[in-house]
Amino acid sequence: MKTLAGADRAIERRTQTALGILLLLTIAMIALGIYGIQALNHSGFDDAKGFGFIRDAGRMAGRNADEDAALLYSLPANAQQAVQGAVDTTIRALWQRVRYAGETAQDFARADSLKRQGVMQSLLRETQNADLQRSVRPALEALLLMREEIAADEMPAYEKLLKDVAALLPAAEAQSLRVRLADLKKTEAAAVHADIRRRSRALFEEAVAERRLSRFTDGGAGLIPVAKALFEELHAAAPAADLSSAFELVKQVPRQQEAYASLFGLPAHEGTRKILAMLDAKEIAGARLVAFNKEAYALLKQYHPDINSVDHLPLIAMQAEAMKAEFGDTLSRQADLLAARARNDRLSPLLHDAAAAALLSAPREKRALLSSLIAVIEGKDVHVQEDGLVNQLIAQRDAETAGSIERYLENLQGESALKTKLMLLQTLYVFDAPRLPAAVQDVVGSLPDAERNTLRLDILRRLSGAHAALPGAVESAFAKDGAELNEQLFHLFLTSRTPQLHVFSEETDTGLRLSIRQNASRVRAAQAVAQGGGNALLQTVNSHGKPLTLLGALLFINVLMLFFLMRSGRDWRFDVKWLLILLIVDFMLVFQILPLGYLLFKAIKPGDTFSFVTFSRLFSYNMNRSALVNTIIGGLAAMVLGTLIAFPLAWMVGRTNMYGKKFFRHVFVLTYMVPPYVGAMAWLRLLNPNVGTINVLLRSFFGITEAAGPINVYSLGGLVWVLTTFYYPYAFITISRAMEKMDPSLEEASRISGASPFTTLMRVTLPIMTPSLIAGALLVFVSAASCYGIPSIIGAPGRVHTVTTRIIEYYGRGTQGLNDATGLAVFLMALAILILYLSDFVLAKKQYITVSGKSTRPNIVDLRSWRWPLTLLVGLFAVMVVLVPFTTILTTSLKIDVGKPLMAEGNFTFTQWSTIFSRSETMSSLQNSLVYAGVAATAGILVAITMSYLMQRTRIRGRRLPDFLITLGSGSPSVVIALGLIMSMQGRFGVNIYNTAYILIVAYLIKYMMMGMRTVTSAISQIHISLEESSQVSGASWVTTMRRVTGPLIFPSIAAGWFLIFIPCFYELSMTTLLYSNTTKTIGFQLYEYWTYTSQPQASALAFGILLIVILINQVFSRLTKGEFTI
């Protein structure tokens, strides 16, 4: 005994020593890593990418001091990449604006980023608008230039930059600016450019309106009579020779190029007839129709200066009514005003009311302005100012129609134009800072090159006021971290170099160069760091500081964990299985705990200090508050409704003699496997207030004559309904399972005690089921609250925002937006953790239901005379939530015009299917989805098998830790996981998988691994250990036992588990929306894009295709596992 104890102590000592050495090694690693990071920081950069850039820059800076700046600007590889990226972004932005020309979307997406510029140009040529190219592109680049700086929390820095720039202007130049401004009034140029700008503006508006229209209406059919009336008026009013200008209207219709060409050759009356025919045939529809009407109205005004006269009032009224019907609330204010004008009412009271209302709700700093507006209204020259004021008021009242200000700008010409524009810019600046760049862009974009610089500088000066030195701008650029630095440098480069963008005067440019040259010493210092004095180790350390630190920290944690694991075992024995556990823990630490932790950290430390400013700013914004309220109300309502539906369904399917129980169970579970957004799309087609099938039916049934309603899916109610129909199966499955497990004699005991079946249900079944009921309800709540697919499709058009849609919206808005998204994500995460805690720790302890030893047949309640009625009711429900939506998707996919019935003349087609499935981007994204989901499912199931085995078959210490982490991961809302990954996986912590397929797979794994693990764990737990033991006793080795006994027994569950991970990954949308890149688009995201931007019928075809694939895979697995596989 004594010697044995001695040997034990020797082992203990040896192990401790080994662990100690390992610990020291990891600490050394961390130290080296931190040294590397420090070295990089010292050079002004803190990531490897910036490091490479500065190394290249430094190398060049070393060559010739005189050409430092020039060389820096000569774009070494990394900078070129940055430039390419920015150019790509620019083109993308432009693309978004003109993408209504949906046919060429394919070409654009197919091209790689280098070719896009070419595609873009050809696209612009196609629209026969060379001017657009000249004006929009620089304008957008200007927008890009300012976008980063303009976010609210960076406003001071931005202002400083403005001051710096303005300070460089000599007083003389300021004077000359004023002179030039005066000159400008006289030039025709402004008008010419205004025209160009108006057209590009119109294109944009059209694109926006197109999207809106295609969602809301049957291509704006209500406007057609107005259009016809207008054109007939025009035909009557205009001299025949002038009608050719009227024909130009058709130019608004890109698809009618030929018709347009031929119109010119026709006599006036024939041309008119043709146009009227085109209107009738709906060849001019949607936003083009709106544009057509507007143009026609404007033209008519030329020939009929007294268009406001009584004769034409019906026309204007029609136009107003049509606008109101087509656009809903957004433009109803404008429409009201228009209608008021049509009725020849006094406009002033209306304006006055609007201004007064705005005044009441306006922040203090805007009140002065509004007061003065009211003063103007009350004054005499109302009619002169009318248009502008209306537009300003609308802009103030409805941030999303600020476009009207731009429209106002278009109409301003001649003497006061520039002055007013500048005044408006200032107004806008006061009102709504983020919109400033667009306004600047518009004003600047409309000016001839020569004037542009001076005007811009003037604007900048007006906006800033104070003066400081320019080099501050460069200083601030260097203060940024790597990724941003690249962009900043690029911006500086562009601003000083791009010919179209002579923002800075020659003098400014020189100043800029000077300041960069001053920084050349730092560049050289960086170079020295980069080259590490020729020492390979140092060089590696310097360039890989972050990964080194991360790895060191990870290993440090691992060694510590090993230490505690071994110590708790007292015998200090090492178990190889720990390596498996550590491997899984490491993965979760890096890709789950670190991102979530960093997310929280950024939320409470948005800038340099800890503060809750993110939260207070977030919650002071009305839209966010309503998003929070919507999320909670939506989640709660879906929860209550879903549970109320699920419980009776589960009871009827599980406990009564209703007909077709098995069938119904399959049907309800099927919904569980359908992508949420597919359901949303279907409901959108069914309940669209204008053309939704159900609405149309209801209207004709009840004889309602209004054009819209009675049900509007674009509302909180609609959102709740779709969330409910999608998430009730979660409660259904949970409750059904609990019912199956409940010992039937609990109910029998109640019956024999004298209680009726109903009393038994209420007093015994329900109370015993309560924990499961609550668990199911909570699951519905958290899934509904963190759902993105449904609110993004249902909520967005109806302005019903939820936290998830806000997060994704914010995410697209630069640094400030990212901060805001973080704040919301923390809220969502807190909600999820609370629910996770409640259901996994509080409720789990209250669970009454245990698997009863004997498998007894459940009590079947005889429904007697209720049997048929209830079956019909359930059947009706199944038809309503499953059959109707899916059929709708199918029929939508077979239509040409979604507004017409499927069997309408010439409306039936298979081309949507052939189009969508012959697109290369569809196929490549399908391939992506299959590969990513396959990889995620395979990796996930391997982890699941490992963990399940360790949990069920070993007593190894620490086996619960990965389980806990995986549970936490699956409980986290998708959007939060994705956001965390984005923020932490761009190289900040030494791992950069952003924009790659890995980040998607990692996200899928974290979110869905759990699904597989639950299945495999329960399968293993149901195989009694004695089955394995008896195999081993029979002489089989562990491997043979696994292969011959355990394997075959759990194979169906492994297959099921794989499938359960695969399916949600396959059609995933929420995380993909944030994590995709151009080359890693998935089928879910592609579908979302098609639906939103391209064509609903084509998207429906794709959606139905996805549905078929999911059902097919399900069938294959079902066959493969001989029917043993169930969810």
Add this chain to the structure above:
Amino acid sequence: MSSVTIRQVTKSFGSNLILSNFDETFKDGEFVTLLGPSGCGKTTMLRMIAGFEKPTTGEIYIDDTLISSDKVFLPPEKRGVGMVFQSYAVWPHMDVFHNVAYPLTIAKKDRASVERKVAHVLDIVHLSQYAKRYPNQLSGGQQQRVALARALVAEPKLLLLDEPLSNLDAKLRESMRFEIKEIQRNLGITVVYVTHDQTEAMAMSDRVFLINRGVVQQKGSPEEIYRQPVNQFVADFLGKVDFIKGEAGGGRILLHHTEVSLPYAGDKTGAVEVAIRPENITMSKETGDIEGTVTAGYYLGDAGDYRVAVGGISLRVITEGRVFREFTPGDKVFLSLDDFIVYDDDGSLEEQLKINT
């Protein structure tokens, strides 16, 4: 306090005949046990009395009330019977008091009488001090008594017990057996008890109905059916027995594969089967009718269990435990049969002993 009359009850699930032509009357105040192997139909019979199953044909009366027939079917809650389930079925979301009080609350009894009655019945089952506990704080035996109290609290005319003791450990089972019997005797209620444990049946019942394959094989007092089993199945199911084939005739029975012939006064002739219970054999080293050799001996404490080879057959012999050392394997011994039963050998033994599940 009430009788149960079962007329021609047959039950089948689909084409599967569970119980055929059950036609019996359980008398008032009687402790009746339905005994049989699992799947024999005894639980189904009980559940038909309770109202959880509907007979395919036949009628059931409690006292003179028709509760189940082709036309009439009284649901369980209207039958006024008490029942204890194998899994106790104690509701986990109620404490002991509320579990027990449930039948009274359902019947809308006033508060005072509910409390009085519950207290009384908890006293009977010795659970008075546990009234506030929840089921998960009780042992299996205590839960069992809660279930019993709940079944008794409404003072049912008839108490049904469905293998109530099978989930308890051996020691507890034995003591509960007597408690239940005691309670039944004190309350004087009619009890229908279902079990597959013959000892339980013997110890508690006034009458035992031994059922196999849906058919009542034999009914009678425990002693009757043990001492005079009407067929081989009954003999085999109750206690231990060896079946030995033989040839009867001339006042003797010649056992096959031996030279033993037993004196026989019965009227059977030809091929017979002799059922011999091991405890009915006396074994001695000195004297006896049959000579044999001990082949194995097992010490059971209160008994010795031996296998004795007699000619070509092996007989099981049980002696008192204290004489165990006297016989060791290889010993020549002499056996005398105190009692045996003779059946006609119609070749049905194998078939009879096959348990229908």
